[in-house]
Amino acid sequence: MPTLTNSIQLNISSDISPVSSSVYHKRIQLSENNKSHIYSILAYGSLQENWDLYGAKKPSRGAITKAIKFICVELSNRKQEVFFTAPTPDGDILIELKNDNSIIEFLFSEETDDKIIASDDNVLYAECILNETTLKSYINWLYR
């Protein structure tokens, strides 16, 4: 497992996932909380098929790489703290931000478009494909 310090030079291709051919070199400030969630996501890579005993797929390397890059780049740059992460039974990765009873979920997939989902007290508010515009507007909604 790679060592993450407070100020790190993260090489996604060699330190986190051998899948990505692109090498990402940038000094990233990661909070202890976000580092801990990155470790959790890395650990999901060790899950076996059928980890939920309902036939869940092993989390895909592509989804894991995207999720970790998202925390390192998009969330850490915006000083956002991850609240919760989990693998989905499809092998995707969920990242969640929380503010009071409002939640934004990000779903990273190797097979489909990445999604962003907003909910209040477990009632769906909106969902759409994740991109720079939707990310900004959903984070604004979270702290409205």
Place this chain on the structure above:
Amino acid sequence: MLRRIPSHIPNYIKPDGSITSLAFHKKRDEDGVSVDLERLSNFQKATLGDRRFRLLRINAGIIRNNINDGLETVHDPIIGNDAHSLIIGNITEGKKKQLLKASEEVKFISEINI
């Protein structure tokens, strides 16, 4: 209806004690969300005796009548599990959250009286 959820690695229970709606996630290649019919199952059977899992209970009537919108439960026995059933229909993100909200956790009560 009983649905097991992982509570170790991964853990579907969040730091604030709430449960992620992934608990009712339907896989892309599946016909429905697998559950156990409670009258043919119990805590041990539904968790397969594996303490890394916890258990949610949801009433089939609530799925049909309250959540509705095309959701239905069907008994779908499989080899080794007569209680196996499915929640079928278009299980959207909103429906997953409704299912979660309508469910409750089943607490394990030891059958041994000390």
